[in-house]
Amino acid sequence: xxxxxxxxxxxxxxxxxxxxxxAADNALxxxxxxxxxxxxxxxxxxxxxxxLPSIADNGFAVPMKLTVEGPFAPGPYVKTLRLFSETxxxxxxxxxxxxxxxERIEIESRIRLAGAQQVVAxxxxxxxxxxxxxxxxxxxxxGCMDGT
Amino acid sequence: xxxxIALAALxxxxxxxxxxxxxxxxxxxxxxxxxxxxxRAMQADDNANPGFLWVQRGAQLWQANCASCHGDAPxxxxxxxxxxxxxxxxxxxxxxxxxxxxxxxxxxQKKPAFGRESExxxxxxxxxxxxxxxxxxxxxxxGPARAAFDRGAAFYQERHGQMNLACTxxxxxxxxxxxxxxxxxxxxxxxxxxxxxxxxxxxSLQRRxxxxxxGVRAQMPAxxxxxxxxxxxxLAWRAQGLPMESPGVRR
Amino acid sequence: MPDARINIPSKVARGEPFPVxxxxxxxxxxxxxxxxxxxxxxxxxxxxxxxxxxGEVVFAAQLSSGIAANPFLSFFVVARAPGEMIFExxxxxxxxxxxxxxxxxx
Numbered sequence: 001x002x003x004x005x006x007x008x009x010x011x012x013x014x015x016x017x018x019x020x021x022x023a024a025d026n027a028l029x030x031x032x033x034x035x036x037x038x039x040x041x042x043x044x045x046x047x048x049x050x051x052l053p054s055i056a057d058n059g060f061a062v063p064m065k066l067t068v069e070g071p072f073a074p075g076p077y078v079k080t081l082r083l084f085s086e087t088x089x090x091x092x093x094x095x096x097x098x099x100x101x102x103e104r105i106e107i108e109s110r111i112r113l114a115g116a117q118q119v120v121a122x123x124x125x126x127x128x129x130x131x132x133x134x135x136x137x138x139x140x141x142x143g144c145m146d147g148t
Numbered sequence: 149x150x151x152x153i154a155l156a157a158l159x160x161x162x163x164x165x166x167x168x169x170x171x172x173x174x175x176x177x178x179x180x181x182x183x184x185x186x187x188r189a190m191q192a193d194d195n196a197n198p199g200f201l202w203v204q205r206g207a208q209l210w211q212a213n214c215a216s217c218h219g220d221a222p223x224x225x226x227x228x229x230x231x232x233x234x235x236x237x238x239x240x241x242x243x244x245x246x247x248x249x250x251x252x253x254x255x256x257q258k259k260p261a262f263g264r265e266s267e268x269x270x271x272x273x274x275x276x277x278x279x280x281x282x283x284x285x286x287x288x289x290x291g292p293a294r295a296a297f298d299r300g301a302a303f304y305q306e307r308h309g310q311m312n313l314a315c316t317x318x319x320x321x322x323x324x325x326x327x328x329x330x331x332x333x334x335x336x337x338x339x340x341x342x343x344x345x346x347x348x349x350x351x352s353l354q355r356r357x358x359x360x361x362x363g364v365r366a367q368m369p370a371x372x373x374x375x376x377x378x379x380x381x382x383l384a385w386r387a388q389g390l391p392m393e394s395p396g397v398r399r
Numbered sequence: 400m401p402d403a404r405i406n407i408p409s410k411v412a413r414g415e416p417f418p419v420x421x422x423x424x425x426x427x428x429x430x431x432x433x434x435x436x437x438x439x440x441x442x443x444x445x446x447x448x449x450x451x452x453x454g455e456v457v458f459a460a461q462l463s464s465g466i467a468a469n470p471f472l473s474f475f476v477v478a479r480a481p482g483e484m485i486f487e488x489x490x491x492x493x494x495x496x497x498x499x500x501x502x503x504x505x
Contacts (some may be wrong), residue, residue, distance in 0.1 A: 012466070055329075056435035057184040057399040058345035085465055089431060093465030096474070099456050104416040104475040108196075110467035140329040146346050147362035148355050195406040198469040201424040204404060348426065348468035 013099060028134055029118045033091040034084045043132035050121040052111075052135045059139040061110040066096075066130065068105040068123045076127040077101040086117040093119075113139045169386060170320040171334055176390055179333040179398060182324070187345070191397040194326075199343040199395025200276065202267075202350040206275025209268055213257070220245060225279040230392050233381045235292045241294040244377045246273045246352060270350055274341040277394035284391055285338060287384040300382030303375055309366030330399070336387040337380065339396020349388035353380055403498040405486065405493075410503045411478040419450070420473045421486060423496065429464035443491045445470060452502065453482035478504050 028034065028043070051065040060109045068078050083093040096107055111119070123131045180188055190196055205260045210221050218224045232245040239251060246269055250261050262269035289297040304315045317325070319335030326332070342352035347355075358368040369375050402424035411417040423445065430442025442464065449460040457476050474486070481504040487497045 053186055055184075057186045060348055061190075061345045063186050063189065083465070088465050089429075090463045090465055093463055095461040097459040098462075099459070100477075102416065102475065102477060106473075106475055108471070108473035109307075111470050112427075112465050112467050143279040147368065148347070148351070148359045195404070195420045196422070196471055196473075198422060198424075198471065200404060201402060201422055205402065205424070284447055343469075 015101065026131060029086045031084050031086055031091050031120065034122070036118055037082060037084075037092075037122065038130060040095065041128065041130050043130040045133060046129040046131060047125045048121060048133045050133045050135045052119060052137050054136070055138045055140065056113060058114045059115065062113050062137060062139070064109050064111050064119075066105075066107045066121050070103045070105070072103060073101065076125040076129065077103075078105045078123050079126050080124045081105070081107060082122045082124070083109075084120040084122070085113065086119070088112070088114045088117070113137055115139050118138055151164035155206040170316065171323075171386070172335075173389055176336075176387065177323075177334055178338055178390055178393060179336060180339065180393065180396065182331040182333040183398065187397050187399050190343075191339075191393070197343065197395060197397055199350050199397060200339070202271045202274040202341070202343070205267070205271035205397055206273070206278075210275055210371070211274050213259075214252070214272075220285050221275065221279055225276050227280055227283055229277040229394070230283045230297065231287055233287065233293075233296070233377050233384065235288075235296075238294075240376050240382045241375070242293060244354065244380050245276060246270075247377065249273060249276070265352065265355060270352060271342055273352060274350055274395050277341055277392065280295045280392040282391050282396060284389050285384050285387050287381060287388065289381065289385050291297060293381065296378045296381050297385060299375065300378035302378070303379050304382050308361055309364035311364040313364045327347075334387075335383070336390055338387050338390045339393040339398060341355070341394050342398050345397075345399045353383070356398075403486070403496065405484070405498055405500040407484065407500055407502065410505045413478050413504050416477050417464050418473060419476055419484070420471070421450075421498075422469060423488065423498075424469055424492065425468055425496075427464060427468045427470060428460075430462075438481040441491075445488050445490045445496075448472075448488040450476070450485065451485045451487075452476055453480055478502070480504065 033125045047069045052062060056062040066081055068081070072078065078098055080098070081096040085091050085093050093111060098105070110139045113143050118134045120132060180191060194200055195223065229245055232248065233242050236243045236251065243251060246264065249269060249272055253259050254261050307314045315335060318332050323332050323334045337353040340356060341350050343350045344356070354371055357376055357379055358371070361368050402493065405423045406420040408417050413425055425445055426443065428443040430440070432440045444464050445462050448460045448462065449456050450463055458474055461474065462470065483499055483504055484502050485497060485499045487495065489495045
């Protein structure tokens, strides 16, 4: 009985370990709002890093960190950063704008996720070039219901 | 402030009861020890901890309503939250911190009550509790508090709700084990008032207890009900020595 | 008094980026929740936020219900002249908020 549980547990662990690897495939999930924003541009899957937990404590507040690696000067710099959700009712989650050239592009916030899904981050440069990345997040329900 | 003899007596009482406590002092763990990395990170950074939005609101309310009598809160309220719930001679009843604040407002200031679980009361309670952050919980269960303690202990051991579960079954007998995707904590209230991700707001310990009762499909007592204060007292006794963490962050 | 907290270092080095942390108390109501009697709670989220440093916009954000309640934002700004940083935001209900902080440059 104990050994079966251990194997089940190891299986579950292996499943979880597999999940982030899928996000590393340079393929973005199909999100109409994202396609509309890209407008035919092919993003590069480099320089941009999206940090999200693989399993979120609670979908109401999932910590997120978004970094784009410089240096940028003297060339094009980051104009906007955008976040897209695969399955939220509102797919365009946020846009962060940088009117002035900035070398340190590092944003932290907390996002809301309506269930397990992929989140896509896109950086748009001043010359129109785009960089993108995606991360998968598993969102679980709380252990007990809360009626307060 | 307190008579040293009374302090020693309190210490003796604490030691006398130490062996009866379901979780002995070396095994006591705050809920944060059972929380995930994200929750721990949110609580660790005062600039990212959303609880401070309520503490700040509480500071503003303090200035407007309490400072004229109680002066500077970091001085006058230091250690106060750590000894609540406490017996109140004026009303001859046990009061939790929010109850004590309401009493001041209604009886002494002759103003309308904030209302249990109202944003303002939760904010003020957060601000006052914050003044005890880091200090060990140290409640008295002597004298007039004893009856409330006994009721709270009984409530804790009693099965509740459709699921017919008693608090002790999860939090004394099975802490550290998994319930769905969560790890059961020891059920201490040391982080409350706390920002709970599920509430998207700060809430009181009473709210958390009510939520737990809802979780076992029991009828929830109304906020401020005496049985909730009794349980709070029992929980505080059970958690004695653990440092206050408010404003905590919990999922 | 604003329901917000801003944190920046007490002194920043000229020409260097410094971290800015902001928290705003706001429910960021999604519009998908219902109340106790089943009635829908209207959407109300902070839509636009701007950060001005000595009058110049250095950061702006368009938010949605996909940002958690009591929004937290951390980003970097390059230190220039000493002065002030002003945040302004507006939500779906048209309620404006703002907060400010002094910037001390070494």
